[in-house]
Amino acid sequence: MDDPGQVADAVLDGNPRAAARLISWAEDRDDRAWRALERIHPETGSAEIQGVTGPPGSGKSTLVDKLVDSYREDEATVGVIAVDPSSPFTGGAVLADRIRMSRRSTDPDVFVRSMGSRGKLGGLAPAIHDAVRILDAMGKDVVVIETMGVGQGEVDIVRTADTVALVAVPGLGDDIQTIKAGIMEIADVFAVNKADLDGVQQTVAELESHLRLAFEDADDDAWRPPIVETIAKNGDGVDELVAAYEGHREHLETTGELDERRRERAEHEIVSLMKERVTERVLGSEEGTRRFEGFVEDVMGRKLTPRSAAGELLER
Numbered sequence: 001m002d003d004p005g006q007v008a009d010a011v012l013d014g015n016p017r018a019a020a021r022l023i024s025w026a027e028d029r030d031d032r033a034w035r036a037l038e039r040i041h042p043e044t045g046s047a048e049i050q051g052v053t054g055p056p057g058s059g060k061s062t063l064v065d066k067l068v069d070s071y072r073e074d075e076a077t078v079g080v081i082a083v084d085p086s087s088p089f090t091g092g093a094v095l096a097d098r099i100r101m102s103r104r105s106t107d108p109d110v111f112v113r114s115m116g117s118r119g120k121l122g123g124l125a126p127a128i129h130d131a132v133r134i135l136d137a138m139g140k141d142v143v144v145i146e147t148m149g150v151g152q153g154e155v156d157i158v159r160t161a162d163t164v165a166l167v168a169v170p171g172l173g174d175d176i177q178t179i180k181a182g183i184m185e186i187a188d189v190f191a192v193n194k195a196d197l198d199g200v201q202q203t204v205a206e207l208e209s210h211l212r213l214a215f216e217d218a219d220d221d222a223w224r225p226p227i228v229e230t231i232a233k234n235g236d237g238v239d240e241l242v243a244a245y246e247g248h249r250e251h252l253e254t255t256g257e258l259d260e261r262r263r264e265r266a267e268h269e270i271v272s273l274m275k276e277r278v279t280e281r282v283l284g285s286e287e288g289t290r291r292f293e294g295f296v297e298d299v300m301g302r303k304l305t306p307r308s309a310a311g312e313l314l315e316r
């Protein structure tokens with residue numbers, strides 16, 4: 001299976017090996033990906049795309065695992081993308097292993113994929129967008145993206161989702177602010193996980209006061225993120241979390257916000273692909289990299305401003 005057209009057709013038939021292949025091409029930014037993606041693009045747009053984000057260790061993988069159970073009970077097909085920025089401690093691989101070990105390893109209606117950054121200059125977000133489209137084209141009803149809520153790159157990844165759940169845990173103490181402000185703003189649902197631990201009420205109260213402030217001047221029909229307590233370990237609260245997702249989905253559809261989000265996403269993605277292509281064109285060769293490193297030295301030596309270095313690199 002090396003022919004992009006064939007791979008695309010197999011993906012549209014729901015073939016997991018073809019999907020895995022095409023995601024790898026997208027991750028490698030391999031030219032074969034583009035033809036296949038071209039072909040599947042018109043067949044996408046029906047999956048519900050859900051993001052689960054939060055600090056490492058908050059229980060995202062455990063929660064996603066339980067969410068998958070819940071969707072399978074309703075006979076929805078599911079794709080999971082666990083974003084693991086190439087380090088062993090984030091747990092992305094753990095999720096994939098956990099699901100692989102479970103009874104779902106034989107369930108053809110669940111597709112799990114870990115993705116890590118391979119140090120590509122464009123970052124990870126473009127490949128994640130492609131992977132979401134591939135799972136959508138496979139016919140998955142729900143696509144769940146698990147990612148750590150840290151850093152701008154992660155915010156970009158989470159933007160691929162229609163609905164974003166932020167997983168918080170008791171014991172963050174007074175500084176719920178340790179969760180990046182940017183992430184707080186894009187949360188559509190708050191899951192306070194590990195509700196079996198002390199301090200859960202305090203965390204809920206902090207989130208509530210955060211929301212009170214944030215929504216002081218909001219329109220009446222604005223979506224106000226619900227706060228759901230969960231114990232991912234044993235599945236408590238997962239049904240409520242699914243209901244919160246559904247509520248938000250309904251809100252998106254009835255208010256037209258879904259289209260708005262998709263428009264923003266398309267804009268954002270086009271711009272980030274332009275950046276990726278420019279970067280690739282300028283730095284994609286050994287010579288380009290060498291020239292780039294020379295400019296880095298010049299900037300560090302205060303001979304050039306970063307802006308003029310960028311200008312000169314783009315001139316060539």
Ligand SMILES: Nc1nc2c(ncn2[C@@H]2O[C@H](COP(=O)(O)OP(=O)(O)O)[C@@H](O)[C@H]2O)c(=O)[nH]1
Pocket residue numbers: 054055056057058059060061062063090091094193194195196197230231232233234
């Ligand atoms: N006490 C408690 N521990 C949990 C709960 N959910 C997950 N954990 C544990 O928290 C640890 C991190 O979970 P994991 O799902 O890998 O977190 P992730 O890094 O956010 O994906 C694991 O040891 C889980 O067993 C919960 O509801 N309560």
Ligand SMILES: [Mg+2]
Pocket residue numbers: 060061062090091092094095146
């Ligand atoms: Mg994890």
